[in-house]
Amino acid sequence: MTTVSQTQGRETRKVDFASVIQHFATLAIFLVLVVAASFWSDAFLSRINILNVLRQVAAGAGIMAVGMLFVILTRGIDLSVGSIAALGSVLTAHFIHFMGLSQASSIALVILAGMGCGLVTGVFVAYLRLPSFVMSLAMLAIARGLSLIISDGRPIPLGAEGAAISNFGSGFAFGLPLPVWLMFAVFLIGGLVLNFTRFGRIVKAIGSNEEAVRLSGIAVPRYILTVYVVSGALAAVAGIISTARTGVGSAQVGVGVELNVIAAVVIGGASLMGGRGGVINTLLGALIMGIIANIMNLGGVPGYHQQVYMGVIIVIAMLLQYGTGRLKV
Numbered sequence: 430m431t432t433v434s435q436t437q438g439r440e441t442r443k444v445d446f447a448s449v450i451q452h453f454a455t456l457a458i459f460l461v462l463v464v465a466a467s468f469w470s471d472a473f474l475s476r477i478n479i480l481n482v483l484r485q486v487a488a489g490a491g492i493m494a495v496g497m498l499f500v501i502l503t504r505g506i507d508l509s510v511g512s513i514a515a516l517g518s519v520l521t522a523h524f525i526h527f528m529g530l531s532q533a534s535s536i537a538l539v540i541l542a543g544m545g546c547g548l549v550t551g552v553f554v555a556y557l558r559l560p561s562f563v564m565s566l567a568m569l570a571i572a573r574g575l576s577l578i579i580s581d582g583r584p585i586p587l588g589a590e591g592a593a594i595s596n597f598g599s600g601f602a603f604g605l606p607l608p609v610w611l612m613f614a615v616f617l618i619g620g621l622v623l624n625f626t627r628f629g630r631i632v633k634a635i636g637s638n639e640e641a642v643r644l645s646g647i648a649v650p651r652y653i654l655t656v657y658v659v660s661g662a663l664a665a666v667a668g669i670i671s672t673a674r675t676g677v678g679s680a681q682v683g684v685g686v687e688l689n690v691i692a693a694v695v696i697g698g699a700s701l702m703g704g705r706g707g708v709i710n711t712l713l714g715a716l717i718m719g720i721i722a723n724i725m726n727l728g729g730v731p732g733y734h735q736q737v738y739m740g741v742i743i744v745i746a747m748l749l750q751y752g753t754g755r756l757k758v
Contacts, residue, residue: 454575455717456713459716459720462721462724482719482720485723488671490524490686492615493663494693495663501691501701501706502633502636502700503635503656503703505653507550507756509566510660510663510686511548511683511690512687513546513661514577514671515683517539517543518669518680519682520539520678521583522587522672523592526586536594540666544658544661544665546572546661546663547664548657550565550568556654568582580678597673598676599673611666616709616711620709628655632663633704635704693718698714
């Protein structure tokens with residue numbers, strides 16, 4: 430009996446140790462990148478550069494990664510986030526500059542538009558059972574096309590009417606840019622929902638075993654629909670932040686950013702097979718993507734070369750993440 434007990438205890442410690450390594454793998458990758466970047470360039474750890482990285486993450490992969498995490502947890506994918514961000518950027522400036530709507534009304538309508546895009550994708554995926562890859566790819570084209578039609582392919586200035594939004598984009602509070610505080614708030618809310626609400630638990634369960642959740646009497650399509658609506662809303666918010674930072678609405682916002690968003694979530698340890706992922710690691714994944722881009726900019730890497738290096742680094746980071754996930758010691 431003693432021998433069996435000791436054996437079980439050792440096996441438990443092995444599993445626990447492997448789980449700990451997997452849990453902190455993203456943090457380890459993040460810290461290694463920070464140290465490497467600090468040696469790569471003396472300017473990396475400067476306050477100005479750190480704030481610049483945080484701003485770029487907030488307007489890029491950061492906020493959208495929360496919505497993508499919820500989608501991926503259900504075994505889905507949302508390729509339309511970059512295009513919805515572009516639509517949100519264009520609509521923000523269009524409502525304020527051309528239609529004369531108040532800034533509060535414009536923001537509300539833009540978020541509703543993002544939710545509408547997510548709703549369309551979610552209905553087809555959740556109720557008509559279309560593959561999320563195909564449906565979100567279609568929404569990618571639709572949203573990008575709408576943003577080009579509305580803007581006529583040209584940037585739309587916010588003008589003096591959008592002063593409050595512009596001030597938000599350039600404003601600070603307690604030493605950090607306001608968009609960064611908004612990003613942290615989104616991650617905080619996402620973490621609370623995912624870990625402490627029935628909705629979050631069911632979303633994870635759907636990714637782990639959708640059939641079991643359905644047999645338990647839960648309306649699975651309703652939850653799948655909701656995660657796409659959330660993803661669309663947060664993509665629209667990212668578009669608003671982009672307009673706030675630059676002072677113009679542009680249909681070129683978010684081109685290709687959906688790949689960075691997905692990479693941030695996966696580097697953060699989420700499984701594309703669903704059911705596994707966390708908000709804190711997703712934030713670290715988004716910061717890792719921002720640091721990688723920043724390192725290449727500081728190093729003077731040409732733009733075309735950056736895409737190649739970015740892809741290679743993402744693959745290495747993902748291999749490290751999955752390698753630690755399978756580690757048994």
